[in-house]
Amino acid sequence: MQLSFRATQRLSRFLTAAVLVFAGIFALFPMVWTGLTSLKLNTDVITAEMQYLPHNPTLENYFELWSRKSFVTLFGNSVVITFMTVSLCLLVGTSAAYAFSRYRFTGRNAALVGFLLIRMFPMVLMLIPLFIIMRNLHLLNTRVGLALAYTTFLLPIATWMLKGFFDAIPPDLEDAARIDGATRAGAIVRVVLPLAAPGVAATAVLTAIAAWNEFLFALMFTTNEASQTWPVGLHLLVGEEFNLPWGLLSAGGMISIAPIIVFFVLAQKSLVRGLMQGAVKG
Amino acid sequence: MSKLTRRDFLKGSAAATAALAGNTLPGAARLLAQDNPTVDYWHGFIAEFVHAGFEVVLEQFHQANPDITINPLTVPNSEFMTKFTTSVVGNAAPDTTMAAPTRIPDMVAIGGLQDISGRVSEAGLMDAIPAAHWDGATIDGAIYGVPSFMFVDWMYYRADWFEEAGLDPPTTWEAFTEAAIAMTDPENGRYGFGMRGGNGGQGFVTKVIEAFGSPIIDDMGQPAMDFDKAVAGLRWYTDLHTEHGAVPPSVANDSFRQLMEAFQTGQTAMLWHHTGSLAEMRTVLGEEGTFSTALRPQGPEKQIASATPSYNGISMPGDGEEDASWEWIKYWSEVDTQVNFLELTGYFPSSALVAEDERVQGNPLYAAALATVNEVGPPTRFPGSPGWERNVVLPNFQRVLLGEITPEDAVEIMMEGLEEAVSG
Numbered sequence: 001m002q003l004s005f006r007a008t009q010r011l012s013r014f015l016t017a018a019v020l021v022f023a024g025i026f027a028l029f030p031m032v033w034t035g036l037t038s039l040k041l042n043t044d045v046i047t048a049e050m051q052y053l054p055h056n057p058t059l060e061n062y063f064e065l066w067s068r069k070s071f072v073t074l075f076g077n078s079v080v081i082t083f084m085t086v087s088l089c090l091l092v093g094t095s096a097a098y099a100f101s102r103y104r105f106t107g108r109n110a111a112l113v114g115f116l117l118i119r120m121f122p123m124v125l126m127l128i129p130l131f132i133i134m135r136n137l138h139l140l141n142t143r144v145g146l147a148l149a150y151t152t153f154l155l156p157i158a159t160w161m162l163k164g165f166f167d168a169i170p171p172d173l174e175d176a177a178r179i180d181g182a183t184r185a186g187a188i189v190r191v192v193l194p195l196a197a198p199g200v201a202a203t204a205v206l207t208a209i210a211a212w213n214e215f216l217f218a219l220m221f222t223t224n225e226a227s228q229t230w231p232v233g234l235h236l237l238v239g240e241e242f243n244l245p246w247g248l249l250s251a252g253g254m255i256s257i258a259p260i261i262v263f264f265v266l267a268q269k270s271l272v273r274g275l276m277q278g279a280v281k282g
Numbered sequence: 283m284s285k286l287t288r289r290d291f292l293k294g295s296a297a298a299t300a301a302l303a304g305n306t307l308p309g310a311a312r313l314l315a316q317d318n319p320t321v322d323y324w325h326g327f328i329a330e331f332v333h334a335g336f337e338v339v340l341e342q343f344h345q346a347n348p349d350i351t352i353n354p355l356t357v358p359n360s361e362f363m364t365k366f367t368t369s370v371v372g373n374a375a376p377d378t379t380m381a382a383p384t385r386i387p388d389m390v391a392i393g394g395l396q397d398i399s400g401r402v403s404e405a406g407l408m409d410a411i412p413a414a415h416w417d418g419a420t421i422d423g424a425i426y427g428v429p430s431f432m433f434v435d436w437m438y439y440r441a442d443w444f445e446e447a448g449l450d451p452p453t454t455w456e457a458f459t460e461a462a463i464a465m466t467d468p469e470n471g472r473y474g475f476g477m478r479g480g481n482g483g484q485g486f487v488t489k490v491i492e493a494f495g496s497p498i499i500d501d502m503g504q505p506a507m508d509f510d511k512a513v514a515g516l517r518w519y520t521d522l523h524t525e526h527g528a529v530p531p532s533v534a535n536d537s538f539r540q541l542m543e544a545f546q547t548g549q550t551a552m553l554w555h556h557t558g559s560l561a562e563m564r565t566v567l568g569e570e571g572t573f574s575t576a577l578r579p580q581g582p583e584k585q586i587a588s589a590t591p592s593y594n595g596i597s598m599p600g601d602g603e604e605d606a607s608w609e610w611i612k613y614w615s616e617v618d619t620q621v622n623f624l625e626l627t628g629y630f631p632s633s634a635l636v637a638e639d640e641r642v643q644g645n646p647l648y649a650a651a652l653a654t655v656n657e658v659g660p661p662t663r664f665p666g667s668p669g670w671e672r673n674v675v676l677p678n679f680q681r682v683l684l685g686e687i688t689p690e691d692a693v694e695i696m697m698e699g700l701e702e703a704v705s706g
Contacts, residue, residue, distance in 0.1 A: 046566075048471065048547040124364065131372040140374070219361055220368055223322070223376070224353065236328055236356050244539060245330065 031257075038062070038250035045246040061251035073226060074233035077143060078212060079259070081229060084147035085211040086204050089158040092151070093203065097162030098188060102171065112163075115156040123153060127220055134221060141227040149217045154210055158203050165199025166192065201267045209260055230256065319606035320351040321599070322376035324366070326359045331561045335626030342622065343613050350606045363388065370394040375598040377607045381427050382592060383418025384663060395426040395595045401608050402428065407615055414659055415632050419593045427593025429632035430614035431623060433556040434651040435489075435587035435658070438563060440465075440551045441574040443472075451552075451576035455493075455518060455586070458552075458579040462528035465551035474528040476550035477519075479683050480537035484671035485661060486554065487679045489588060491515040493581025498662045498700070505700045509693060515581065516689040520682045534680045545573075554578060556590075557651050560628025575650045587654055588661040591632050624648075630655060666703035674699030 003011065037045060038061050040054040065071055099105075100112060130149055131140075139145030169192055177187040193200065218229040234252045237245070327336040333356070340352055355376070357365055363385060369375040370392050381389055389395045402408060402425050408416070411429050419427030439451050443465060452458040462474030478486055488498055494515030496508040523529045530536065530544060538555075545553045546566045560575070567573045578587040594611035596604070613619055620631035621641050630651050636642050637652055678692040687695075 046543045046547060048549060127364070127368050128371050131368050131374075135372050135374050216361075216364075219358070220365055223355055223369075223374070225355065235358055 034250045034253050037246055038254050040247055042245060042247050061247040062255075065248055065251050065255065070225060070228075070233055074228060074230045075255075077227065078230035081143050081146050081150070082208050082211040082259075084143065085150040085154060086207050088147060088151045089154050089207045090200060090204060093155055093158035093162050094193070094200070096155075096159045097166055098192065100159070100163045101166035112160075115159055119153065119156050123216055126152065127216070130217075131220060139221075141222050141224055143227070145221055146218060146227075146229070147211075149221060150211045150214055154207050157210075158207055161203045161206070162196070162199060165196045165203075169195050205260075205264060205267050208263055212260060213256075318349050318351065319600075319603045320353050321378055321603055321606050321610050322353045322355065323594075323610065324355050324357050324362075324376045324379040326357060326362065326380055328356055328358065329562075331565065332627045332629070335561075335623050335629070338626060339614070339619055339623055342619065343610065346613070347606075347609055350609060352610060366394060367392060370598070373598070377597060377599040377603050378611055379595060379597050380430070380592060381419070381595045383590065383660060384668070386419050386426055386593065386595075387421060389595070390421055390426055394597050396597070396599075397424040397426060398428070398596055398608070398611075399423075399425040401612075405612055407612070410617075410633050410635055411615060412632075412634050412656055414656075415589075415591045418591055418660055419595070427595040428611050428615050429591040430594050430611075431620060431629040432589050432591050432632050432655060433558050434589045434630045434655045435554070435556045435578050436650040436654060437576045437578050438545060438553045438555065438559075438573055439576055440545075440548075440572065442572055443551050451574070452579050453577065454580050455582070459518070459522065459526065459528075462522055462552065463526050466526070466528045468527065471549055473530045473544075473550050474552060475522055476536065476541040476544050476553040477522060477529040477533050478536060478538070478541055478554070479523075479529075479533040479680055480535045480540070481676070482537055483679060484676040486586075487516065487519065487675050488662060488671060489586050490519045490581065492662065493584050493586040494518070495581075495583035498667075499664050499704065503664055503704065505697065505704050507693070507697050507700060509697065511583075512693045512696070513689050516679070516682065516693055520679070520689060523683055524685060534683045554586075557628050557630040560647065561626070564628075575647050577650045577653055585654070585658055587658045589630075589655050589658050590660050592629075664704065666706065670699055670703035674703070 036052070036054060039057045039059070040051070041056065041058060041060065044051055044055060100108060130152065134140050134145050134149070137145075139148065173191050173195070174184075174187040177191045178184070182190060213231055214229075215231040215235060218232045219235075222228050222232070234249075234256060237249060237252055325336065327333045336354070340354065343350075343352065366375065366379065366389065375394055379394075381395065386395065407428060415429045415432070416425060419425055419429070437451070444451060444461075447464060449461055449464060452461040458475075465474035466472065477483070491507070491512045492498065492515075494511050496511035496515065497506045500506040523533050530549065532540065536544070541550070541553055542555075542559065542562065544550045546563075563573060578585055580586075594614050596607045596611065599607040615633060617631070617633055617635045617639060620633055621636055621639050623629055624631055624636075625641065630648075631642070634656070642648050642652065675696055678687065678695050681687045682689055682692045
């Protein structure tokens with residue numbers, strides 16, 4: 001039996017929708033499951049019969065997490081370090097990306113490749129040299145030290161991303177601003193950066209996500225609990241084998257993603273525009 | 283439009299960077315005070331109840347040694363060696379650290395642990411702690427760690443179910459099979475034995491094989507598996523699932539958490555683990571009545587069990603902190619410290635003197651560990667053993683459970699893998 005064109009179209013739309021719904025459920029289910037578990041007491045988590053919905057929903061896990069003495073410190077450290085890392089990456093990355101985009105100088109290509117090369121090394125290889133440098137500079141156990149360490153591996157990505165956005169902005173616009181009397185720096189701040197705002201927002205969000213979730217450096221470069229970050233604290237909450245506090249852990253997971261979701265919502269418009277620009281640019 | 287000059291831009295950038303750095307740069311370096319030394323201690327007490335026990339030990343040590351401050355740091359087990367190695371190479375290792383016996387050779391090789399043989403001998407600790415417990419921290423005759431507590435293998439069983447069935451906990455492998463079959467009632471979701479067929483199950487397989495009379499390596503560190511005895515052991519163990527259906531059908535995927543929760547929610551009657559999980563069992567199932575502890579069963583040649591000590595060692599103490607570091611790790615070997623820690627965590631003492639302590643003798647839950655601790659040694663270890671167990675023993679054990687290969691096939695593959703692992 002041969003299907004009519006309209007029937008084929010309908011079937012195609014139905015299959016597309018089915019695949020998208022399946023993919024959506026597949027992607028969202030772990031998060032929904034984590035959210036539901038965070039609302040259960042441990043006795044409702046470990047049961048012979050699976051409970052999908054909490055029978056006695058409670059926020060006790062969130063309250064308990066909040067009441068722990070280290071919670072505020074861990075969370076605060078992560079917020080400050082993420083803010084510093086994003087600021088450093090944007091500040092240095094914007095300048096570097098602009099220079100790579102607009103100037104032709106000796107060693108430009110080598111420098112660009114060099115930036116990428118840094119990303120190709122496993123982070124664990126950078127641990128010992130960075131540790132020794134930070135120890136000699138008395139930067140171990142400091143927020144600045146961690147922010148600088150994160151910048152070492154996030155700055156190359158930020159620079160490459162921003163360079164792509166600057167490349168897409170015609171230099172003629174800057175020339176026009178300079179003819180109107182703007183300095184080079186003035187043209188950047190008043191003309192280029194506003195046009196590149198979606199790209200800057202996208203770079204900021206991706207950098208923030210990476211810095212917020214970073215675990216290895218945060219564990220290696222801190223030797224006291226007052227300087228640890230949220231991912232380290234969460235990892236220690238997970239424990240090893242014994243007595244996993246599933247409810248607390250799920251609450252911690254939900255809290256971990258909350259700041260990133262808030263940041264994403266705030267920057268959503270610019271971010272999507274920025275990602276689309278990057279996607280179609282050729 | 284006001285002009286933004288390059289100088290203004292650079293000034294602004296510098297000011298912003300300075301503002302970010304403000305108040306976050308470290309203060310003056312820590313001054314070491316020899317009269318009031320601070321001792322750094324890295325440990326892996328992560329689980330809440332274990333950490334609570336550790337806090338009590340800290341408080342008691344502080345009361346006994348008010349001049350010494352302990353600065354503890356929890357390090358996740360999985361990242362311990364990376365952090366420790368980085369710190370040793372960077373000359374910033376802690377004064378003292380917890381050390382697992384499997385890691386001590388590597389920690390010594392990078393210069394991360396000090397030889398404390400002289401201090402151990404002077405303090406008379408060799409008399410208090412059985413000789414076998416020192417082996418894991420002794421390299422070429424030098425001692426690098428003091429045993430602080432032990433993980434002693436034992437068995438949990440549902441005392442209420444056994445009482446209901448009029449059975450005693452099994453003491454031999456044959457009785458174990460009978461009990462596992464008797465306790466199995468799949469229609470009501472009950473199985474006799476929670477077998478670890480997922481990650482971590484490899485350690486049980488090698489212990490079963492040894493208990494059936496096949497060593498893994500000989501005294502020279504060469505492969506020494508006996509094919510027939512190893513097959514007999516593996517067949518008995520896997521038959522509990524493939525022939526008798528006495529373990530949950532999910533066995534090949536069951537690891538520690540699945541097994542603990544299956545036991546706690548009334549799905550299995552017996553479970554093999556060690557003393558480290560006692561506190562959790564008590565918390566979930568109550569002090570007595572529902573569950574109890576028993577010795578692991580005897581195989582044809584020996585008990586299917588081991589006792590693994592954990593050690594504390596001195597790493598890189600600062601000037602004037604050597605004696606304080608020693609006081610701290612020595613404190614862990616004292617009877618009172620070990621019994622208090624046992625009561626709070628279930629982590630079993632390494633000192634032979636605790637056998638005479640009323641708090642230990644008077645608690646029937648500890649009887650199985652007391653009977654086991656001095657009868658068995660640490661699990662078999664050789665260079666390459668973790669990889670061989672994980673990559674050869676476990677997957678082939680799982681294939682037998684799934685009916686893909688026979689125990690004979692699996693043992694043959696294990697023996698070939700062992701040859702490769704030992705030859706490096």
